[in-house]
Amino acid sequence: MNSNPNRTECRLLIVGAGPAGLTAAIYAARAGLKPVVLAGAAPGGQATESPEIENYPGVGRTDGYTLAARMLSSATEFGAEIVYETALKISLAEKTVKTESSEYVFRELILATGAAHRHLGIDGEDKFTGRGISYCATCDGGFYRGKNVAVVGGGDSALTEALYLSNIAESVTLIHRRDAYRASPVLVDRIKAQPKIRRLTGVITALGGNEKLQSVEVATIPSGIENLAVDALFVAIGGAPNTELVRGQLQLDEDGYIVTDALMRTDRDSVYAVGDVRNTPLRQIVTACADGAVAASQIVV
Ligand SMILES: Cc1cc2nc3c(=O)[nH]c(=O)nc-3n(C[C@H](O)[C@H](O)[C@H](O)COP(=O)(O)OP(=O)(O)OC[C@H]3O[C@@H](n4cnc5c(N)ncnc54)[C@H](O)[C@@H]3O)c2cc1C
Known part of the structure; x- marks a missing residue:
């Protein structure tokens, strides 16, 4: 005792x-x-x-x-x-x-x-989590078969998620705030070779939609604001x-x-x-x- x-x-x-x-x-x-x-x-x-x-x-x-x-x-x-x-x-x-x-x-x-998971910290992120915003492509990618999705991040996990989603989704936009990625060179090469993945340099400034996420506003570098119609955004920023x-x-x-x-x-x-x-x-x-x-x-x- x-x-x-x-x-x-x-x-x-x-x-x-x-x-x-x-x-x-x-x-x-x-x-x-x-x-x-x-x-x-x-x-x-x-x-x-x-x-x-x-x-x-x-x-x-x-x-x-x-x-x-x-x-x-x-x-x-x-x-x-x-x-x-x-x-x-x-x-x-x-x-x-x-x-x-x-x-x-x-x-x-x-x-x-x-x-x-690290969050983006922008308005609407909590509201759209589970309604278009996900922090895990392996978990939720299957729900967006044939849809248009975006991934934000520039490290190994963001690039891996983008490649994974390119086998499922109609299109994948990979959004990163810098031109260069922090990922391993082999992943960067694979991303560049995958025609379904579009690379966009910029910062997400707003999320749009009613019940579900429908769009992402990106302040692109150097051209200005781009409104991207998406069914899902996968956040992979660490x-x-x-x-x-x-x-x-x-x-x-x-x-x-x-x-x-x-x-x-x-x-x-x-x-x-x-x-x-x-x-x-x-x-x-x-x-x-x-x-x-x-x-x-x-x-x-
Ligand atoms: C929204 C969402 C959807 C997901 N979907 C899937 C999916 O579809 N398929 C899949 O396989 N995986 C999915 N995952 C990932 C999966 O949930 C995790 O990989 C898994 O839960 C990890 O398990 P874990 O036990 O290591 O840690 P966790 O599940 O994070 O559990 C950690 C535990 O530690 C406790 N804890 C933390 N600090 C302390 C402390 N100081 N004292 C006492 N206890 C503490 C917490 O209370 C909790 O009980 C999802 C994750 C999220 C967030």
């Missing part, structure tokens, strides 16, 4: 209750580890924001809330303890995580805190991983994602990172789940 009622010792603490953290919890709980999961502000994770998910195998077309609720109930059915609190301080040296009401002492820690609590304690890559090996191990013993928060080539539900399973399996053995 703990001498301090607000201090909980646990074999495995998982921070984050999105698909990655919940899958880790399911695998660990099934192996008898009794994991404790801190769910934070968004139990179920980013998927709960998606009205339509059709690329998670085996469940057909569903909404993200339903899928996330099923993952949460699976984790608790197998014996994981979900705590609806946010980690406020993590000390990897002391092996402790503090929330508002408690302190958790862990033997093993899985970080599954996810990431957010991500913001939730890694503030471990900054300076773990190796992060240049964009702030946690560096792991193929077994989800970080550069610290007994600390794993899974899902969107780590440096992974694909940020999707299925890859987040796979990461969680791999990490938990390392702890179980």
Whole structure:
């Protein structure tokens, strides 16, 4: 029994209750580890924001809330303890995580805190999100088959999204504020060779439409304002991983994602990172789940 009622010792603490953290919890709980999961502000994770998910195998077309609720109930059915609190301080040296009401002492820690997409920050962006504005071509590109779409951004992810969409959409306009891209040369070459992709240099200044996004106003360089009729705009201007609590304690890559090996191990013993928060080539539900399973399996053995 703990001498301090607000201090909980646990074999495995998982921070984050999105698909990655919940899958880790399911695998660990099934192996008898009794994991404790801190769910934070968004139990179920980013998927709960998606009205339509059709690329998670085996469940057909569903909404993200339903899928996330099923993952949460699976984790608790197998014996994981979900705590609806946010980690406020993590000390990897002391092996402790503090929330508002408690302190958790862990033997093993899985970080599954996810990431957010950077927003354009212009009027109408929130209103049109899910109604023409998307932050993920792999997730939503399929809804715009044969339509006219635009992608904004100039890094690897923007160019990858534009190429992906060029196989689906009627036309793709790639909008970037500079002439040169920050992407790898091979992607730039592919973009230039793809006749369906039009390259436009400029800055998005306004979004138009009633119920759904219908147009994007671009201040082009050097010619002036261009109004582009589009069915969708894919925003790919970078991500913001939730890694503030471990900054300076773990190796992060240049964009702030946690560096792991193929077994989800970080550069610290007994600390794993899974899902969107780590440096992974694909940020999707299925890859987040796979990461969680791999990490938990390392702890179980
Ligand atoms: C609108 C939208 C639509 C999408 N559509 C699809 C799709 O169709 N198909 C697909 O495969 N993917 C889709 N994705 C991507 C998918 O949702 C993510 O790749 C996936 O959710 C990542 O899972 P994760 O567990 O790594 O992180 P997240 O889902 O981001 O979960 C992070 C968890 O960490 C918690 N957390 C964060 N900080 C703390 C803290 N300090 N303390 C405690 N907890 C904390 C949060 O509360 C949350 O529970 C979509 C994403 C969005 C935003």
